Amino acid sequence: MSEIRELALRCRDASRAVAALHTEDRYAMLRAMADALVADAPAILAANAQDLDAARDKGVGAAMLDRLRLDDARLAGVADALREVAALPDPVGRVTRRETRPNGIVVERVRTPLGVVAMIYEARPNVTADAAALCLKAGNGVILRGGSEAIRSNQAIARALHRALEAAGVPAAALTIVEDLRRETMVELLQLTDIVDLAIPRGGEGLIRFVAEHARVPVIKHYKGVCHLYVHADADQALALRLLVDGKVSRPSACNALETLLVHADAAEEFLPRAAHALRAHGVELRGDAAARGIVPDMGEATVDDYDAEYLDLVIAVRVVDSLETALDHIHRHGSDHTEVIATPDPAVAEAFVQALRSAVVMVNASSRFSDGGELGLGAEIGISTTRLHAYGPMGLEALTVERFVVRGEGQTRNIHD
Template identity: 65%
Template structure:
């Protein structure tokens, strides 16, 4: 597909997406679910085409010297493609929030008031690297009654085009306008700047990617933005922790897939258990290729550890690097998380019920876990189906965003002829 020019062609595409949003908003649940299954079918049918396009992107990314973490996010395999199709079918299996009426109450004058769930309209997704976001975002937006404008990163250009083509074939099978899923066919960075001015057509922008992209979108958008900000995720090992449990959480959280936003970046250990825990942890992590950067107390327990700087505790490494700090008590752990955390995901390992409850209540993060891996901070793992992102802002969503987070509410009122003032 040839690339569009910015301005006129871009506005034509986005305006068509807005027009399609009206039709999508009024689709029945059955029609949306049929389309989702058709989209999944077409993804699997296009496996050879999609993987060939992805191989082209991966080769180019390696030639450009992109990081291993970025290449991992970019790479599609038959298993990952099957997972994308499975996620679409899972979204089809979920209850449709659109049209749901909740919390009806009767006023003294007899009118009944309630809330109805409605689509947001047109959502713009601006994202980097991951081609699976193309299908995840498309599926979630469709089920929630929205149209979506997708602007993927240049490193995944061919992969995204191939995925979107398959999704369009699924929509066409069900008679739904393909403009409901509009992938911008351009790598021109000016397209992002132009897109962010189109508040006439777009209702919400969700950026997913590096810190620079998020900041750029937040600073330049005329449209409300939900930020999928960086994941500086901590594991705090309390003095009442089961150290075997803590070690499992650490290994899974740091090494299972270090290039994702819910991977652990900092380990905090209570001084009372640091001597028993840190040598075990260091052996397990080093065996898996993890570089440790620690505070002076960590270095005393683990000779040869690289000294941690202030920047290390702010860092989202997305790599096999872990910052470590020994803290004197639970309060110090809370203070560290408050200072360096990114409102994404935080974990405590403890058998002390009171501290677990305080951690849940006092830690300001979109997902807070007790004795469970940070890798569960994911829409699918939390039962939402495929997620469109993890919001680290609080308006209007916080945490993994599934179907309900892609809708809003309007008031509905049922009456029997009541008027506010007497009519004579």
């Protein structure tokens, strides 16, 4: 038996112990996990510093370094997120629908854990804690295969969390860290159809495609975020400017950061100079089409590739459009079904925008940065699904369970009658 198969089997066995815990016991376990992160902060931050040094030596870019970096505030935020998840209503065992059939049987739809979730991700050590908390709260086991850039950070976080699991009487294997980071091992993990119930890749486009192409288990993709802000002709320009700066600048390495600005021609003459001034004050590079450059002449030239790009950096593509329909056509051709934003006071225009798009999250007069499980009331998220399966958009606890049927009767039979 291969090592990865043995690890997965242990995780599956341990997941049954998690599913058997009472709600209050899982709540206490997650609170203890959060406390363990705080207690182990010096060791975790020291491990993270080693990862950062190694990443810099390899020439890793600024966006990846930002995703990799932990500090006291970020680690405290991760612990707070675990406490928020702990306090959320338990989805396991919840009856979502109940009806009595004409023959007297009672049919219930009841939420139950998925089983074993494999999380494949890159340089985000916070995912180690977030994914563990969400999967365990939902009664699952979790196999975490992070990237080599964050291996020391992930190991240090897992050591802290394992203590809390063991104190709750749950085998540490319920939270399994894969330390063999060879691609062959990842491929084998993704083909364990008899053990792994769901794989969730979270990272760059190359990782997502690799997982989708090699997996035999079901996959929910956290695909790239090519997020747009469309400023309609009648937009409140001060409001639109706030959405633009917050969406692009507050954390450009996040998948919910804005990557493209679309401005209606009737608003562009006034809005684009203000937008360029505000963005450049934060070091943002603008790349625009001919119409945008006609208004802001020192703007760089945008190519088709720019409109397809997830920069994850202080760069934004700009285009002037002549109608809502043109804006929607642009989004359909270049978007990634992640998050789209419109700035308009007109409810009819806003509704047309919402109904025309199939993106996982659509914002009306609100920042793209709210496209986040915590901000949308889910607690910490395990990812933002851009795959239309049982979950779409930010994935929280409920997305880590499925509905099954429980039928209660009093001896009814279908074909045999007294």
